Amino acid sequence: MLDTLLFIDDDPITLMLCKMVISKASFSKVIITAKNGEEALQYFDKLIQNNTENKKIPQLIFLDLNMPVMGGWEFLDHFSTDKYSEYNDIKVIILSSTVDPEDLKNSQKYPMILDFLSKPISKEMLEYVSTII
Template identity: 45%
Template sequence: MISKVLCIDDDQITLVLCELVIKKAGFASEVVTAKNGKEGLAWFSSYFSKKGGDGDPPQVIFLDLNMPVMNGWDFLEDYLMKYSDRLPGTKVVIISSTVNPEDFNRANRYSDTVIDFINKPLTTEGLYELMANENLSAYFSKQEQQKEEN
């Protein structure tokens, strides 16, 4: 199980649903939320200002693209410049309702960090598939993966 995920989305209902689904699927033990990219970056700034952080950093960031204040692409650019080298194990999963092909193409340009692109809403089935992703499978036991495949 992943110890911590960060969900960044401007919709409060989506954040609540993500937390419920993540816990129901046994994907992560802690869910931290931010309402836009700026709040997400502030979380990392605070984490690193505490001399190495407070607890574990998130291993996964669930990132919405279309948000006010700072959208997902702007967050991703700043995150990559400021924090990704210090957190090489942290991966980003874009979770969006976009149907714009350019968004999918753009996500592929960040293949070292962005490991998946999931359509909203986040579901337990989507999380079970994500558990088998080669970038995350080490966090989940084979027994959990087999259970989810059945």
């Protein structure tokens, strides 16, 4: 079981369902959510600013690609910079409703991405993710 998981998705229904599935599967103790990449970066900015020992640092990020304000690719571009280097070992699973071959190709540019999976999240998917993290 993970201590902390970050789920970045703009759809409130998807977030609610994912929280339910993750909780039922006992996959993570804490589930942090962000509605877009910018909100997720603000979360990491607060972690950097507070610099406390009791941080809720996610061990895994589930990331949607298509979101308003800041999408998944833009988030990854910012997140993989030196500013967030202390968090670059956090693994990312792309969770998208479409599997575009260009997106699959683009995902190979980011070493933090473990896999590219299709929504919706399921208990079986979490079992699979447990084997690769």
